[in-house]
Amino acid sequence: MADKTYDIAIVGAGFSGPILAANIAEKGVKQGTGDRLRIALVEAGPHMEGTHRPGYGAPVRRRRITNLVGGDPAFHWDDGGARVVGGSSLHWQASAFLPYPIDYVHWQEETGVDWTPDKLRPGVEETRREFNVHEYPEEENTRGNRLFNEVATRMGYQTFRQQGARRNCIYCGFCAGAHMCRYDARSSTLGYVDKALKLGVDILAGTEVERVLIEPTGKRGVASGLICRNAESTYAIPADHIIMACGFRKTPLLLMRSGYGPPEWGGNPITVVNPNIGKHIDGHPRIPGISAIFDEALGDGLVGSVRGYFIIHDDRPDGLGRLLLRADLGGGAYPQTTALNRFAPEFGQAHKDWMKNKGILRTGSLNPSMAKAKGRWSFDPRGNLVYSGDHSMVVRRAREGLEIAHGILTEMGAREITSKDIPARINSATRGSHLVGSCRAGTDPGTSVVNPYFESHDVDNLYICDASVIPRVTTGNTGTPQAAVTVFGAARIVERHFQR
Ligand SMILES: Cc1cc2nc3c(=O)[nH]c(=O)nc-3n(C[C@H](O)[C@H](O)[C@H](O)COP(=O)(O)OP(=O)(O)OC[C@H]3O[C@@H](n4cnc5c(N)ncnc54)[C@H](O)[C@@H]3O)c2cc1C
Known part of the structure; x- marks a missing residue:
C-alpha cells in the first residue's frame, strides 16, 4: 500500500x-x-x-x-x-x-x-x-521537394509547407528513424x-x-x-x-x-x-507510397527528415476520403537503407557505384494517407486488433492518390516510377496508423x-x-x-x- x-x-x-x-x-x-x-x-x-x-x-x-x-x-x-x-x-x-x-x-x-x-x-x-510548431525553414528543403512544389502547383494542386515541432534544431534529420x-x-x-x-x-x-x-x-x-x-x-x-x-x-x-x-x-x-x-x-489505413528515381540528384544528403511540402486533395465537400500526399524527395538515408533501396542495383560494380555515389539522393517518394468515412478497428475478446467495415472508399481513393502521385512524378521528369497498382495488402484487413x-x-x-x-x-x-x-x-x-x-x-x- x-x-x-x-x-x-x-x-x-x-x-x-x-x-x-x-x-x-x-x-x-x-x-x-x-x-x-x-x-x-x-x-x-x-x-x-x-x-x-x-x-x-x-x-x-x-x-x-x-x-x-x-x-x-x-x-x-x-x-x-x-x-x-x-x-x-x-x-x-x-x-x-x-x-x-x-x-x-x-x-x-x-x-x-x-x-x-x-x-x-x-x-x-x-x-x-x-x-x-513552425514551418520548416525553406533553406533546409531539398531540391526535389522544391521541384515537387513547382510542378504540383503548375498542375493545379494546392501545396502547403510542412510544419514541424522543434526548438533550436539543426535539422540534421537523424530523428526521422524514430531515434x-x-x-x-x-x-x-x-x-x-x-x-x-x-x-x-x-x-x-x-x-x-x-x-x-x-x-x-x-x-x-x-x-x-x-x-x-x-x-x-x-x-x-x-x-x-x-x-x-x-x-x-x-x-x-x-x-x-x-x-x-x-x-x-x-x-x-x-x-x-x-x-x-x-x-x-x-485511423489512417496504410497506403504504400509511390517511389521514383531521377537522373539528377534531388538532394545533397545533408537533410534527412525535412519533408518540404504536401497536398490535400478532397473529392467531396464533407472532407470524407480526404487524401494527404507528402513529398519526401532527395533526403539522406542510412547506408543499409541505401543499399537495399528498390532502385539499387542488386550486386557487383553497379551496386558499389550506387553506394559510393549516393544513388539514394536521386530517389524519393510521395506518400498518401487518408481520412475515411467507414471501416473501423476494434479489440476482439482476446485483445487483438481486428478491422471491419466498408472498405470501398479506401480502395478507390488510394487508387486516385497513387494516380495523382504518379502524374506529378512523371511531370517532374522521373526516369522510373514504381507501380501505381493497388497492392493486395490494401484490403479489408489493412493495418492503420494514428x-x-x-x-x-x-x-x-x-x-x-x-x-x-x-x-x-x-x-x-x-x-x-x-x-x-x-x-x-x-x-x-x-x-x-x-x-x-x-x-x-x-x-x-x-x-x-x-x-x-
Ligand atoms: C514512432 C512514432 C512516430 C510518430 N510521429 C508522429 C508525428 O510525426 N507527428 C504526430 O503528430 N504524431 C506522431 N506520432 C503519434 C503520437 O506520438 C501519438 O498520437 C501520441 O503519442 C498519443 O499520445 P497518448 O498520450 O495517447 O499516448 P502515448 O504517448 O503512447 O503515452 C502513453 C504512455 O502510457 C504509458 N503506459 C501504458 N500502459 C501503462 C500502464 N499500464 N501503467 C503505466 N503506464 C502505462 C506508456 O508507457 C506511455 O508512456 C508518432 C507515434 C510514433 C509511435
Whole structure:
C-alpha cells in the first residue's frame, strides 16, 4: 500500500499525461478547501531525468539516443508507442498537423461532442507555443521537394509547407528513424514534466498499473485507486480521481482488465458494462507510397527528415476520403537503407557505384494517407486488433492518390516510377496508423465511453484523456491534435472538479 492517498492519479506519462499533470496542478485546487492537489503521475517506463533544455539536451538523455524500434529494451516500442516518461513524444517525427476545420466537424458529426475550433483555440495556441510548431525553414528543403512544389502547383494542386515541432534544431534529420534527439531539440512533453515536478506532482516511473480499482454500485461503478507493480512489489495507490492517459491501445485494455468493458471481453469478469470500450477505432489505413528515381540528384544528403511540402486533395465537400500526399524527395538515408533501396542495383560494380555515389539522393517518394468515412478497428475478446467495415472508399481513393502521385512524378521528369497498382495488402484487413477512438468521447452513453467533458459515462471519478477519446482521426498525424485536446481536457476537468 502506498503511504499517500492522492487526489488524482494519472495513468501514463506519454504525450497526454504530463500535460494533464502540469496543467491540473497549476490551475486546479481541492474543491471546498482550495488546498493544493496531491497528484501522482504513474508511468510504466523509466524517467530519464534532467532539465529540459531544447537544443542542449540533458546528460542522461544524451547517452540514450536509441532507436524506438528494436532499440533500448528499457523503453522500447510497446505495441504502438514508447514506454518512457515522455512517451512517444520522445520518438515521434514531430510532423505537426494541428486539426483542420473539417476535423472538428467530423468529431462533432461522429459523436455529438461540442469540440469546436473556438472552444479548442486555447489548446491549439498552447500546443503551438509549447511545441514550437513552425514551418520548416525553406533553406533546409531539398531540391526535389522544391521541384515537387513547382510542378504540383503548375498542375493545379494546392501545396502547403510542412510544419514541424522543434526548438533550436539543426535539422540534421537523424530523428526521422524514430531515434531520440541527443539534444532534446525535437519538442516533447518533457517541458510539462519539469513544470509538473516544480508544482509538486509525484512522478512514479517504472510503475506499471495492473488494474484500476472500480467498485461496482448497481450497474455503475466508482473508481478508488490503482493496483501497481514496480521492480520490488505489487501495491495499491488510493486516489479519489483517476485519469487514464496510457494511449489508444493500453487505456481500453487496462479498463477491460479492471472489469470495465464490453460483456464479451475474454479476461477478468466485467462488472461495469460499456460495449464501446475498445471499439470504433479510427485511423489512417496504410497506403504504400509511390517511389521514383531521377537522373539528377534531388538532394545533397545533408537533410534527412525535412519533408518540404504536401497536398490535400478532397473529392467531396464533407472532407470524407480526404487524401494527404507528402513529398519526401532527395533526403539522406542510412547506408543499409541505401543499399537495399528498390532502385539499387542488386550486386557487383553497379551496386558499389550506387553506394559510393549516393544513388539514394536521386530517389524519393510521395506518400498518401487518408481520412475515411467507414471501416473501423476494434479489440476482439482476446485483445487483438481486428478491422471491419466498408472498405470501398479506401480502395478507390488510394487508387486516385497513387494516380495523382504518379502524374506529378512523371511531370517532374522521373526516369522510373514504381507501380501505381493497388497492392493486395490494401484490403479489408489493412493495418492503420494514428489510431484513435478506442474509448471515444460522445454525448450518447450508448455509443461512447466518456462525455465531452472527459468523464466516464459509467464510473464515477474516472476520466479518460488521451488518443483513445478522439472520435475520428484528423487529416494528418495525431500528436499535436492530441496535445491540443489534452490541454482542453485538463481545463474542462479543472472547471468541473477542481475549483474552489
Ligand atoms: C514512432 C512514432 C512516430 C510518430 N510521429 C508522429 C508525428 O510525426 N507527428 C504526430 O503528430 N504524431 C506522431 N506520432 C503519434 C503520437 O506520438 C501519438 O498520437 C501520441 O503519442 C498519443 O499520445 P497518448 O498520450 O495517447 O499516448 P502515448 O504517448 O503512447 O503515452 C502513453 C504512455 O502510457 C504509458 N503506459 C501504458 N500502459 C501503462 C500502464 N499500464 N501503467 C503505466 N503506464 C502505462 C506508456 O508507457 C506511455 O508512456 C508518432 C507515434 C510514433 C509511435
